[in-house]
Amino acid sequence: MYNEKKLHPITLVTTAYSRLVSFIWPIIFFAFSSSRLDGFGLILTVLSITIFGLVYLADVLRFVRTTYWIEGNRFVVKSGLFVQNEKDVQITRIQSIDYSEDIVHRFFNATKLEIKTPGKGIVLDALSKENALQLANQLHFLKETFLVSERKSTTEPQIDRHSGFSLQKAGVTRTVYTMSLVDILKMNVMGGSVIKGFIVFVGAINIFGELIPDALFDQARTFVSQTAIVSILLLSIGVFLLLFFIGSVLSIIKNFEYKVDVTNNYLTIEKGLLEVKSQTIAVANIQSVWEKQNWVQKLAGYTTFSVGITSDENVADKKDTSEATEKGEIILLPLVKTKQLAVLRAEIVPQFICQPAQPVVPLRSWRRFIQVPLLIWISLSLLVSYILWPFAWIIGAVMSLLTILYGYRSYKRTGYTLSEAEITFQLPKFISTETVYLRRDRILNLTVKQTPFLKKSHLGKVEVSSALGDSAQVKQLSFIEEADCERIFNWFLTTERSKEYGTGNKDSSPSIEAMAHSRVHE
Template sequence: MRTNCGTALPDLRGRPIPMNNWQRQHPAAILVSFFQGLRQLIVSFVVIFIFGSTSGGMRLLYTAGIMLVILTGSLIVSAVSWYRFEFRLIEEELQVKQGLFVRKKRYIRRNRVQSIHINAPVPQRFFGLVEVSIETAGGGDEPEFTLSALPVEKAEQIRGELLYGSEKEEIFAGEISSGMDQALSEPVEEKPRRTWELGFRRLLLAAVTSSGVGIAATFAAALLSQLPQFLPDWLLGIALGWIVQSSLVYIGLFIVTVLLLAWIFTILSTVIKYGQFQVTEQNGELFISKGLIEKKQLTIQQHRINAVRIVQNVLRQPLGYCAVYIESAGGGTKDEDFSTILLPMCKKSQVPELLETMAPDFAFTPEFHPLPRTAVRRYMIKPLIPITAGAAAASYFLPFGWLIWILLVPAALLGYLQYKSAGLALSDRHVFLRWRTLSLEEAFLPRPRIQSVAFTQNPLQRNAGLFSLHMSVLTTVTGKTFSLKHTGDDQKEDVMSWYSYQNGSPNASDIDRAHAETVE
């Protein structure tokens, strides 16, 4: 017997909740939809308020009236949308009817479902509800559809029917991860087997070494670049005079302050996003839960994982840490490049052992075969071209523009490091790619999950006998492609013979086949 906010849930073993009749979501879905629409209207409200507060604009009363009409209309639309949205769950299928004027019917069969997210955003948690997002193969960048306000037991029954169908022996409402239990119910005494938790130490280290500080700094710089148009002329003149008269030390301190604030923002956002992160493996399924404020839970079946990607950014690689992502046919989130993060922070040396539990088909320790020596020039020339062009222009137009020529040295080193990091390995059933832009990345791809293999060759590569390798797997509707540039002709032949096998017998070279060893 499980408890929910101190109240015992009924034992539903053998007695599933009747859901074969058309029904609506919880009425709280009206408020959820209203607040979501309100968030999108904030920019419009700001524009109306600024226009209405100008001397030649509308009076404040009229401005408030327009806002009130918009809010009332949004609330009415949310209520009508809730009333017109109906769903029912039959054997291995979820059916939905929706639409204000044009009535649409949607049918989601179990064999199309790739993953199911059960989230507990803040508004839903006030009512003890959850949000269910269902992703299907080729469903695009967004979930197939979302049920925004459901009781936990109904969400679990939908998940059970669409993931297990007739194979399940029983449906028990409330089988959610401990991360979701903390948000919606009292803790469960039993310990789930094969559980990996991020922990506070790794969470803090992941936040400190996150690569998102560059994005945050860019956002802060963009905000600062728009600041002058909001300042009065007299204040802008004072600010420009200070910048001109100040020494480079003060300007440098200002830049460091911006970067420090961006770093702090990145740390806080990472802690909020991955707080209480937990992965549980049970009966061939992965249950991933995360989030301090908005609780999220994702269920992925192991046999639907199409690829595994290991990422080490420039801060984590010297410390021996990495992040592990999985690629599935349902795709992932935009902020994770449409992948699903499996391990946000772990020791690189522990990855094979952890994958043996979480994704045993990908538990390998590959030994990568380097690219040919003729590829080193291509890797080094590419980062030098934009630096050379920028330095030439800066030297002509700026007094100290010649200092940019110094960047040629780190650019050349980066190109050489990219060459040394790149590699390829083959086993009987898997191909392993490794490359670097700034972060070092590895991809493990099983042959049955590869949708296409292609080699391209530009004129410069043709002279050196080099090729660029492209391999695609099914994730979103467009798929995901992994590329390795400047491979040799021998490596091209090995990959093509390995992929174009007959009767299930690969013809990969013995040398490359030995470069990938399965973890015992």
């Protein structure tokens, strides 16, 4: 057993910074709104400061009572405010050791360390860089030693003294993807930074709206009513550029010096300006991969490439430094040229074939993509026009037209492709197209659905579920031929590698009624 160690005292500063960021906006809002709230705002301000003090006091006590150590094949952290609890991970199951450094960490030459395993993770905030590097190297060393011991190898163990927090090694790690400032700006143009800026703008107005005098709003309305159309147009362009600038700045801060490194069977993402982050992904644990390409990206010859993983823990944990969303998606290549993607995929996820999908929806199915939403829009717009607003039918007509266009696009682009161990789904969205690649051994269940109306038309739906995040993702091919449903179902059940897909004996295939009620093994 190694001696128990405590977190670096700088933890008190980093914790105070995190708490202050959480409390600063309510305190400012109540402080400036006290006059409008008849003095009650002052009470709320004092209350917010008091709560901040009590919460931070609890953080101080928790810091004093937190220790960590290594015991055999276990890395243990003991912590607790009143009752101390032990949390441990098996060293041999560690997938990655990642780091994150915000402004305070970098100022004091400290880092936040996150130790991840398939089931759970441990976060240490904060350690000095020297201690963090020493701990990371020690854990990597012990992991390789234990694994060699378990295999009872007679050869001399090749222990790697890593030079970083992740699995990167000199001479082995290679950088496969980087983003320059120009690339980040391109990504913002194609990916909607204006919308992000608009969200920030609206949020700021909601927070500080009480601080803006009513007379200023009156002057703005007067200005708009008395200004020429050309001036309003120029003003709109100025607002558009401002929002683009805000979105670009936020994106540059987040994605500064973005790069993806490959080390043996691991991927490492590093990025950040104010807060530098590193995240390591085990290639063997990638559940699915997919591309998303909107209309602007398609015209410019670019796309976005993502991977799906299972969460280590509840990703809503504020201490989690992972870039995975709540659904388990990691955007690995935010913007990459379509012509270069095939080469990058072969380096990053060599276990995936990634064959292009072929459209398969028959002509008689295209109306099924639009009939239900079209009926909803027409009924809703007529009802609102009759009861509330006479011109609501105009909005209904526009949305109905968009529904028809989207339905036709879904009919033209929905498709799939089968290979020996992988299936490709192509699923059109409203402004983009999503292409999903799933390996058969990573599919949790596959279901064929068929209503009486679809059965009469010899059509069906195929629903595939695979692990993603802390639950699962579901992808569905809609209104395809009944024969395609049987083909996909037989492919999923097939274990013989030599079988020719879609050419089997039809009499030996399960019926569509049997498939419609199937929930295949996990």
